[in-house]
Amino acid sequence: MLERSDWYDLARDTNWTPKYVPEEELFPEDYAGSRGIPEHIWATYDEPYKVTYREYVGMQREKDSGAYSVKAALERMDMYTSADPGWIATLKEHYGAVSVVEYNAALQNARLLRFGRAGGMRNMATFGMLDEVRHGQIQLYFAHEYVAKDRQFDWAHRSMNTNNWVTLAARRFFDDLMMTRNVIDTSLAMNFSFETGFTNLQFIGLASDATHAGDFKFAKLIQSIQSDEARHAQIGTPTLKILIEQGKKADAQRMVDISFWRSSRLFAILTGIPMDYYLPLDKREGSFKEFMQEWIVTQFTRSLEDLGLEKPWYWDIFMRDLDEHHHGQQLGTWSWRPTLWWSPAAGVSPDERDWLEEKYPGWNDTFGKCWDVITENARTGRFEKTVPGTLPVICNVSQNPIVGTPGKTLQDRQLTYNGRKYHFGSEVDQWIFEQDPQRYARHQSLVDRFLSGSIEPANLEGVLAYMGLGVISDGGQDAHDFSWATAKTTKTVKAA
């Protein structure tokens, strides 16, 4: 029998010479992003992770039957009823932010398989597209089991069609990097930065926490998903090699710098907050920062350098961010809990605060001070004072509230462009805006919409209804009903 290597290159090479249309019409530059690099160079694209359709179908069948049979076997265990509310919050946030976006990722891969110049890219993207359809289906299915128990799980299906502020931020991210870039740029932004880098945090790092939390179903599900990513993420690597060989390194570096930063801000909320605040203390494998060290600072950055790029120019800012950004976002999201589709845990009982201080030295003197005030208000029953009365300032790139270390690095950077004032959560967000202002200038943040009168009635009730709260489900409440505010220190057991 022929080995795969005997026929693979020939079978996947579906290039032909067009007779009826010029090549630039078959592969319009806006979609293909060829940068003048000719056909015979793209033909050298050598995908490192090879797979054939027959192999693919067999493997995916195995993966699905593995995940679905674990689900079936654990159905009677009723993990849900005994789970800590912090873990439930993690599940709701994950499913709402991730499930339907997978279908957008299928569209992205579909563009790659149509407009990619290299046969190898098109072959891998075909499987990538099928992978992403699987991820959409399986996550919606797994989340659906809980809808009858708690309506907030309905956001798994609905969030991406709402104007919830978390959705606006996530959708803006994916629109920018996944849906509106040519296939070369998007393969660097999504397949390379996002998938070889950041999705590991959520889909492998969090799987360890899920295992500790006794949610083997979720652990199996997300690792199964990432096993697809590990393969199709490799679409970006040969792209990067060709660009560097063809003298386009600066161009590639710029795209990685943009997508790396935007991803880091997204995952601070998606992964950072659950790992360091929602998860019960005794279920934590490590801190978010430690997972970032393992997956991003070590594994991803080393690959980046091996392929010939450099660390992003804002490396020092990024490293500082690891100690503070998600703490600020936790303060903001927890405080604004009526606007969330999940009920967030505060995660600041005395024992949890000890853990935070150990993992993030100095936490008590900065973020801890804010939580002191909140805790005191909760302890004395002044719950209304634990929800802010004003709207936050929103970054016009990340679409997230602008946060920093209280009294130290909180800074609203402003820029006036074509008569409109824009706000940025960091120097890097502003730099991204300035790379391509037209791309970002017209978008309206939730606060922009409120101030311009497009949300009626212009009060908290109106804003909540606009965001789908009280419509799809009620908004969030404190996950533990403030029991942490009166909790006493126990003998601290240090997490492994």
Place this chain on the structure above:
Amino acid sequence: MATVKSRNLVGPVIQAGEMAEAIVEAAQDDNPGKEVLVSSRASYIRIELEGECILRRETIQSKLGRPFQMNEIELNMPSFAGQVETSDDSIRFYYEHAL
């Protein structure tokens, strides 16, 4: 977690379980003279070798005691460190430039 380690470590991340054990043993056999570092987490193990890590189909097959196709490693491998090269009989993780 991490102490100061070499910056050239490569290798697969494998879901905890039967396959993980087989791959650790195969990594030892297929990379003679090299130290195989294994770090365990609740749901995965990270296998790391200096500069290059080769895993052969036949070795894994003998460790598992059942037929094994090289691409089946994907079922249990959600990630890996380094660049990758795949073939019918082996998978290789490597860095082009040692630091």
